[in-house]
Amino acid sequence: MESYLxxxxxxxxxxxxxxxxxxxxxxxxxxxxxxxxxxxxxxxSAIGILLSWLYPVPTSGFFGMxxxxxxxxxxxxxxxxxxxxxxxxxxxxxxxYTDGKGWEGLPLALLMQCALTILPASNHLLLxxxxxxxxxxGAYVLVSLSWSNRYAPEAAVKYLLLxxxxxxxxxxxxxxxxxxxxxxxxxxxxxxxxxxxHESGLFALxxxxxxxxxxxxxxxxPFHWWAPDVYGGATPGATGLVVAxxxxxxxxxxxQILHAVEIPLTWLPAITGIAALSALYGNLTALxxxxxxxxxxxxxxxxxxxxxLAIASGVEGRLQAIAYALAYGLMSSLAFGLLSLSAEPLExxxxxxxxxxxxxxxxxxxxxxxxxxxxPPLIGFFAKYAIFVSAxxxxxxxxxxxxxxxxxxxxxxxxxxxxxxYQRSETPFSVRPILGMGALLxxxxxxxxxxxxxxxxxxxxxxxxFQSRP
Numbered sequence: 001m002e003s004y005l006x007x008x009x010x011x012x013x014x015x016x017x018x019x020x021x022x023x024x025x026x027x028x029x030x031x032x033x034x035x036x037x038x039x040x041x042x043x044x045s046a047i048g049i050l051l052s053w054l055y056p057v058p059t060s061g062f063f064g065m066x067x068x069x070x071x072x073x074x075x076x077x078x079x080x081x082x083x084x085x086x087x088x089x090x091x092x093x094x095x096x097y098t099d100g101k102g103w104e105g106l107p108l109a110l111l112m113q114c115a116l117t118i119l120p121a122s123n124h125l126l127l128x129x130x131x132x133x134x135x136x137x138g139a140y141v142l143v144s145l146s147w148s149n150r151y152a153p154e155a156a157v158k159y160l161l162l163x164x165x166x167x168x169x170x171x172x173x174x175x176x177x178x179x180x181x182x183x184x185x186x187x188x189x190x191x192x193x194x195x196x197x198h199e200s201g202l203f204a205l206x207x208x209x210x211x212x213x214x215x216x217x218x219x220x221x222p223f224h225w226w227a228p229d230v231y232g233g234a235t236p237g238a239t240g241l242v243v244a245x246x247x248x249x250x251x252x253x254x255x256q257i258l259h260a261v262e263i264p265l266t267w268l269p270a271i272t273g274i275a276a277l278s279a280l281y282g283n284l285t286a287l288x289x290x291x292x293x294x295x296x297x298x299x300x301x302x303x304x305x306x307x308x309l310a311i312a313s314g315v316e317g318r319l320q321a322i323a324y325a326l327a328y329g330l331m332s333s334l335a336f337g338l339l340s341l342s343a344e345p346l347e348x349x350x351x352x353x354x355x356x357x358x359x360x361x362x363x364x365x366x367x368x369x370x371x372x373x374x375x376p377p378l379i380g381f382f383a384k385y386a387i388f389v390s391a392x393x394x395x396x397x398x399x400x401x402x403x404x405x406x407x408x409x410x411x412x413x414x415x416x417x418x419x420x421x422y423q424r425s426e427t428p429f430s431v432r433p434i435l436g437m438g439a440l441l442x443x444x445x446x447x448x449x450x451x452x453x454x455x456x457x458x459x460x461x462x463x464x465x466f467q468s469r470p
Contacts, residue, residue: 005068093237
């Protein structure tokens with residue numbers, strides 16, 4: 001049984017995704033599509049929590065290519081919860097603005113969830129790359145799911161072409177890494193004494209190409225060109241899923257590679273410098289945007305910088321990067337989802353009067369944005385705090401200080417929508433309070449994350465990440 005633990009959760013979710021595609025082809029099956037996909041997504045979360053509790057020490061299976069139980073099942077459970085939130089908002093958008101067209105996005109989100117639960121549990125770079133690009137392929141479709149939004153086709157084409165460049169660079173780098181090591185298994189790569197390769201030009205070329213590919217996926221400066229147009233112009237109901245799963249995608253791969261391969265310490269100042277510039281550029285540029293969805297798109301560049309800063313901060317930093325990516329995934333799914341109030345991305349002024357007409361919904365949106373800004377006692381504060389502490393401990397004081405200052409700048413555009421929502425207006429809003437209440441409950445639960453953080457830290461240690469290199 002234990003040798004199949006790693007396949008249990010992805011297989012269950014894949015059955016739900018494929019079954020959802022079949023169910024949606026029948027007219028009488030479409031009304032049951034949302035309950036179907038939510039059942040498999042939420043039950044996937046329950047399965048992941050159960051497996052992480054019963055098997056805290058992960059076991060490998062499928063020819064040693066995938067881990068199951070422990071840390072990996074808990075991450076899979078968190079991904080399942082984030083996807084369920086995104087699916088709820090996506091279904092609401094499809095119902096209101098596309099007359100039911102685009103129903104394929106719901107089971108497609110499940111299949112993306114399936115691939116993303118495989119990626120952090122992978123012990124083989126080939127499996128990691130297949131999972132990585134499966135998530136990206138689904139995201140290309142979700143971006144352009146509804147052409148009721150005139151910006152969606154352009155956003156999808158840019159996303160496809162520019163991310164293909166990043167993926168090609170990543171593959172080239174991994175091919176050179178395989179040429180040097182003759183293995184794709186991560187535990188074999190970790191056993192290699194990479195310090196002997198630090199003076200090699202081939203090693204430097206390989207890591208540079210891998211780094212550029214990951215920077216593209218994280219959308220950090222100066223590899224961010226595509227993010228504002230893609231995230232700012234994507235189908236509003238799907239943007240939360242695309243942003244959340246995309247950041248998780250890149251974070252998992254980056255932490256895997258840095259755990260397995262020792263990079264020269266002289267490279268760290270450059271990496272943390274890119275992280276600090278990303279945080280500063282993303283937050284400063286977001287200040288000038290009139291569209292709230294586009295402002296959040298620029299903020300995703302800043303959050304990519306925070307993630308990169310944590311990834312470069314050693315073993316403890318990579319743990320905080322995973323925790324932050326999961327927290328950001330939940331927050332962005334809620335924030336982007338709650339902003340899908342029209343067929344196209346919202347201007348700030350469109351929110352005028354929302355606080356009086358839909359108070360529960362407005363409170364949920366306010367909490368989502370305030371949590372993204374990093375205000376205590378919400379989950380965004382704890383996640384950012386852990387990242388900055390790990391960066392200071394790792395000796396990246398300058399980059400951490402710049403990023404912290406950039407995070408303070410971000411308060412302005414995260415809090416500006418609150419002022420608009422509580423101005424008087426006669427414009428009616430067509431939203432369902434139940435979505436706002438659900439988001440509010442999730443955010444309130446996120447206000448006390450200490451138990452989950454401690455459990456994640458425990459399972460991270462049980463998975464062997466705190467052990468020294470052989």
